[in-house]
Amino acid sequence: xxxxxxxxxxxxxxxxxxxxxxxxxxxxxxxxxxxxxxxxxxxxxxxxxxxxxxxxxxxxxxxxxxxxxxxxxxxxxxxxxxxxxxxxxxxxxxxxxxxxxxxxxxxxxxxxxxxxxxxxxxxxxxxxxxxxxxxxxxxxxxxxxxxxxxxxxxxxxxxxxxxxxxxxxxxxxxxxxxxxxxxxxxxxxxxxxxxxxxxxxxxxxxxxxxxxxxxxxxxxxxxxxxxxxxxxxxxxxxxxxxxxxxxxxxxxxxxxxxxxxxxxxxxxxxxxxxxxxxxxxxxxxxxxxxxxxxxxxxxxxxxxxxxxxxxxxxxxxxxxxxxxxxxxxxxxxxxxxxxxxxxxxx
Amino acid sequence: xxxxxxxxxxxxxxxxxxxxxxxxxxxxxxxxxxxxxxxxxxxxxxxxxxxxxxxxxxxxxxxxxxxxxxxxxxxxxxxxxxxxxxxxxxxxxxxxxxxxxxxxxxxxxxxxxxxxxxxxxxxxxxxxxxxxxxxxxxxxxxxxxxxxxxxxxxxxxxxxxxxxxxxxxxxxxxxxxxxxxxxxxxxxxxxxxxxxxxxxxxxxxxxxxxxxxxxxxxxxxxxxxxxxxxxxxxxxxxxxxxxxxxxxxxxxxxxxxxxxxxxxxxxxxxxxxxxxxxxxxxxxxxxxxxxxxxxxxxxxxxxxxxxxxxxxxxxxxxxxxxxxxxxxxxxxxxxxxxxxxxxxxx
DNA sequence: TTTCATAATTGGAACGTTCCAATTTCGTCA
DNA sequence: TGACGAAATTGGAACGTTCCAATTATGAAA
Numbered sequence: 229x230x231x232x233x234x235x236x237x238x239x240x241x242x243x244x245x246x247x248x249x250x251x252x253x254x255x256x257x258x259x260x261x262x263x264x265x266x267x268x269x270x271x272x273x274x275x276x277x278x279x280x281x282x283x284x285x286x287x288x289x290x291x292x293x294x295x296x297x298x299x300x301x302x303x304x305x306x307x308x309x310x311x312x313x314x315x316x317x318x319x320x321x322x323x324x325x326x327x328x329x330x331x332x333x334x335x336x337x338x339x340x341x342x343x344x345x346x347x348x349x350x351x352x353x354x355x356x357x358x359x360x361x362x363x364x365x366x367x368x369x370x371x372x373x374x375x376x377x378x379x380x381x382x383x384x385x386x387x388x389x390x391x392x393x394x395x396x397x398x399x400x401x402x403x404x405x406x407x408x409x410x411x412x413x414x415x416x417x418x419x420x421x422x423x424x425x426x427x428x429x430x431x432x433x434x435x436x437x438x439x440x441x442x443x444x445x446x447x448x449x450x451x452x453x454x455x456x457x458x459x460x461x462x463x464x465x466x467x468x469x470x471x472x473x474x475x476x477x478x479x480x481x482x483x484x485x486x487x488x489x490x491x492x493x494x495x496x497x498x499x500x501x502x503x504x505x506x507x508x509x510x511x512x513x514x515x516x517x518x519x520x521x522x523x524x525x526x527x528x529x530x531x532x533x534x535x536x537x538x539x540x541x542x543x544x545x546x547x548x549x550x551x552x553x554x555x556x557x558x559x560x561x562x563x564x565x566x567x568x569x570x571x572x573x574x
Numbered sequence: 575x576x577x578x579x580x581x582x583x584x585x586x587x588x589x590x591x592x593x594x595x596x597x598x599x600x601x602x603x604x605x606x607x608x609x610x611x612x613x614x615x616x617x618x619x620x621x622x623x624x625x626x627x628x629x630x631x632x633x634x635x636x637x638x639x640x641x642x643x644x645x646x647x648x649x650x651x652x653x654x655x656x657x658x659x660x661x662x663x664x665x666x667x668x669x670x671x672x673x674x675x676x677x678x679x680x681x682x683x684x685x686x687x688x689x690x691x692x693x694x695x696x697x698x699x700x701x702x703x704x705x706x707x708x709x710x711x712x713x714x715x716x717x718x719x720x721x722x723x724x725x726x727x728x729x730x731x732x733x734x735x736x737x738x739x740x741x742x743x744x745x746x747x748x749x750x751x752x753x754x755x756x757x758x759x760x761x762x763x764x765x766x767x768x769x770x771x772x773x774x775x776x777x778x779x780x781x782x783x784x785x786x787x788x789x790x791x792x793x794x795x796x797x798x799x800x801x802x803x804x805x806x807x808x809x810x811x812x813x814x815x816x817x818x819x820x821x822x823x824x825x826x827x828x829x830x831x832x833x834x835x836x837x838x839x840x841x842x843x844x845x846x847x848x849x850x851x852x853x854x855x856x857x858x859x860x861x862x863x864x865x866x867x868x869x870x871x872x873x874x875x876x877x878x879x880x881x882x883x884x885x886x887x888x889x890x891x892x893x894x895x896x897x898x899x900x901x902x903x904x905x906x907x908x909x910x911x912x913x914x915x916x917x918x919x920x
Numbered sequence: 921t922t923t924c925a926t927a928a929t930t931g932g933a934a935c936g937t938t939c940c941a942a943t944t945t946c947g948t949c950a
Numbered sequence: 951t952g953a954c955g956a957a958a959t960t961g962g963a964a965c966g967t968t969c970c971a972a973t974t975a976t977g978a979a980a
Contacts, residue, residue: 233635235966246930251968261928276712281691282637283966285628286935289579293692302855307653314674318681323688326672328660335664342669345627346639366622455859487861509648513801515833581936592960597938607958629936632965 234277243271254279285347294322294536295343296352297336299379301328303453303480305506305525306354309377312529313352320537322349329356333363340367350536352529354378357421361385373539377532379422380549387539387547389532393423393505396521396554397430398437400475400503403519403556405438407563409473409501413446415460415485417477424449424477427505431475452477457484458491465492473501473562479508479520486516486561502561517559528552580623589617600625631693640668640882641689642698643682647674649799649826651852651871652700655723658875659698666883668695675702679709686713696882698875700724703767707731719885723878725768726895733885734895735878739769739851742867742900743776744783746821746849749865749902751784753909755819755847759792761806761831763823770795770823773851777821798823803830804837811838819847819908825854825866832862832907848907862906869900 236254240247245264252260253268260268271277285291296313298306314324325348327339336356343351350373353364361383367374368385376388404412414431417424428447435442448463450456457476461484464471476482482504486496496502497516504511507522531552539546558564582600586593591610598606599614606614617623631637642659644652660670671694673685682702689697696719699710707729713720714731722734750758760777763770778788794809796802803822807830810817822828828850832842842848843862850857853868877898885892 233966237966247967248930248932248969249928252929255968259928264928276715278716279691280632280693280966282628282631282693283935284968286626286632286937286966287968289935291628301653301657302650304648304650304653307647307650311647311674311676318684323671323685323692324673325669327670328657330657338664339669345625346669347626347628369622370624454856458859458861484859487859490861510800510829513804513830513833515804515836579936583936593937594939594960594962595958598959601938605958610958626936629965630938632936632967633938635965 233280234275235280236277238275239268239271239277242275243268289347291347291349292322293325293346293348294350294352294533294540295325295327295340295346295348297327297329297339297343298354299329299331299336299356301326304508304510305478305480305523308508308525309354309529309532312526313533314529315526316530316533316537320533322537331356333358337363344370344372348372350374350540352377352532352536355381357418373536375532375536375539377528385547387535388549389528389535389552390423390550391523391528391552392554393426394430394433396505396523396556397427397475398434399554399556400505400519400521401431401434402438403558403562404473404475404501404503405434405440407473407501410440411446411469411471411473412440413448413464413471413474415448415464415474415476416450416456416481417452419449427475427477446471450477450481452481454480454484454487457481457486458488459484461485461488471500473503475503475505477505479504479506479511479518482518482520482561483510483514486514486518497561497563501563503556504561507557511559514561516561519559519562519564520557522555522557523552579626580621581626582623584621585614585617585623588621589614635693637693637695638668639671639692639694640696640698640879640886641671641673641686641692641694643673643675643685643689644700645675645677645682645702647672650854650856651824651826651869654855654871655700655875655878658872659879660875661872662876662879662883666879668883677702679704683709690716690718694718696720696886698723698878698882701727703764719882721878721882721885723874731893733881733893735874735881735898736769736896737869737874737898738900739772740776740779742851742869742902743773743821744780745900745902746851746865746867747777747780748784749904749908750819750821750847750849751780751786753819753847756786757792757815757817757819758786759794759810759817759820761794761810761820761822762796762802762827763798765795773821773823792817796823796827798827800826800830800833803827803832804834805830807831807834817846819849821849821851823851825850825852825857825864828864828866828907829856829860832860832864843907843909847909849902850907853903857905860907865905865908866903867900868903869898874898 236247236250239250253265294317317324329336333356352375354377364384374386380388380390432442448460450460485502489496489500494500504518504520507520511518511520582593582596585596599611640663663670675682679702698721700723710730720732726734726736781788794806796806831848835842835846840846850864850866853866857864857866
């Protein structure tokens with residue numbers, strides 16, 4: 229079954245033209261006669277020719293591959309992000325090289341190096357925790373367009389696409405305050421990340437704005453996962469002066485918080501208000517449906533891809549920092565529905 | 575910023591050796607003198623040389639890339655599968671090309687073609703719904719090792735790694751029967767897939783074995799997602815003779831079923847027994863923790879990768895069909911914990 | 921028919937690596 | 951000192967494509 233490779237020369241011979249003509253056909257050039265094109269295409273099909281992109285890349289030094297590296301593929305936020313990127317990238321005739329770093333800097337280094345070796349023409353990176361500008365320096369110096377998503381890195385001289393974490397968190401907390409909550413916790417997330425920092429600042433600022441004292445005891449970090457949410461809410465409920473509501477670092481944490489509440493026979497939404505962050509697809513269908521700050525991961529992936537493609541096309545990478553707007557989508561987990569029901573009864 | 579490419583020849587010149595020697599160093603050959611190696615490596619670092627894999631692939635026609643194509647990356651089962659593959663593949667010095675088909679055959683065709691053009695040395699495929707043996711024929715004919723995961727395809731002459739869906743479903747339903755359930759539903763999944771077919775057969779066989787009549791009304795298909803689970807359980811609860819337990823097509827459906835139950839003020843585990851399938855990471859931390867048939871997606875990805883690497887190394891693809899064993903992990907959603915608590919009180 | 925522009929086609933030289941066969945260098949032993 | 955095997959190094963020919971400059975075919979105008 230191991231056949232000899234069919235090359236452009238074999239096609240040329242079989243079709244009675246030169247290899248140059250075959251190459252022209254392959255590239256869809258308008259220079260070639262319609263009849264010739266048809267004949268060549270037929271031969272290509274007949275011989276089962278497979279285009280050799282390595283050879284093409286070697287000659288023309290631009291590859292139609294774009295790389296995307298994410299820090300945690302098992303988090304559906306990033307999976308959706310990747311899907312968004314893929315959609316755009318692929319309809320532009322590029323193909324996606326996806327790698328998962330699992331938050332490990334070392335792995336990230338390897339993966340980025342490997343992508344460079346394969347000649348990617350651009351890179352979308354959601355950097356692993358603790359990535360520094362220096363880590364990206366050689367990449368940037370090589371002139372390959374890079375778009376940072378989700379997490380920005382100070383001093384890296386590349387484009388970035390983040391979301392307005394501060395405004396989102398403020399909106400969420402304001403909403404909670406409007407509903408009458410005073411003891412509001414901030415649950416989950418690694419405190420040493422810029423995203424945590426921004427969301428937490430938004431949380432504090434909203435409290436300050438409303439004249440509510442900020443208590444550090446109510447800010448409880450954890451892994452940004454469902455399991456992390458469970459432990460964070462457990463810790464929160466051991467406090468002497470328990471919170472009645474929480475803004476969570478992300479949706480995964482929020483789901484965990486709901487789980488943890490139920491484990492203590494508290495119904496999220498009715499007995500305790502929960503707001504998430506990201507608006508993962510599941511947020512809509514969960515019960516209670518999750519009130520959350522919508523970041524739209526797929527849309528973000530698409531925008532990142534478009535930004536990157538633009539830079540690739542332009543040739544030079546003029547760094548721009550886009551911060552996407554964000555909106556609070558009110559569903560049930562913050563108690564809005566319950567209250568509405570009460571109002572209807574009154 | 576756009577530099578001239580540094581090549582092996584530049585290195586050779588700068589280090590005062592020949593390009594062949596540099597190539598030898600690059601490949602870690604033992605033929606080269608230690609001092610020379612050090613000098614060359616230093617030069618490589620100094621000049622910021624980046625290896626050009628396209629050129630290498632062109633010459634040696636084997637690529638160190640393995641491709642993985644999945645049908646739905648937003649389903650965490652497949653995301654975890656990909657992570658499992660990545661771990662193995664990467665430690666073998668390969669790099670992973672991941673593509674998502676979103677269950678679209680056409681997209682799958684494109685993606686596979688693109689991977690061939692890039693010269694992948696093997697492919698792990700979780701085929702899109704409706705994929706036929708004929709779709710894979712050209713790929714197989716080309717002699718590239720292929721491993722099918724999750725879904726097998728009859729007549730495709732390639733290796734496959736599936737799980738024992740029939741046995742898993744039987745074990746789950748037997749467990750439900752032991753707990754005293756008689757009206758047991760099978761919820762979710764697309765009925766036209768082989769996986770659905772196998773799980774559903776296991777469900778039926780367990781009922782028959784116990785002398786419980788099988789009712790088609792209790793077998794309710796849906797999208798294999800959380801949202802699908804919600805609609806499926808809604809439909810089930812409209813039946814005149816309601817079920818008291820359900821085996822779900824997968825964990826995503828099972829979570830949806832829990833959501834749907836709660837929407838009707840029914841507590842999963844206590845009021846209605848739910849069993850999932852797959853054992854996604856979330857299953858453990860959810861509340862109630864999900865009783866489920868463990869398929870271990872990451873492990874599956876690893877095994878698939880190992881199988882593929884073995885075939886790549888062996889050179890020829892001797893197709894083998896592995897069906898992984900599967901075990902029921904009993905947690906809370908099937909009511910086991912509740913019952914145990916009652917027993918303790920008695 | 922010749923002439924010329926335009927449309928099609930073409931051979932050969934790259935691209936950056938690996939591999940092969942050949943050569944040089946080195947150390948050891950007679 | 952010379953000879954010899956092993957160790958280390960080397961030049962050149964691939965690999966399959968694209969690009970360039972050059973050539974040939976076509977058809978319209980003179």
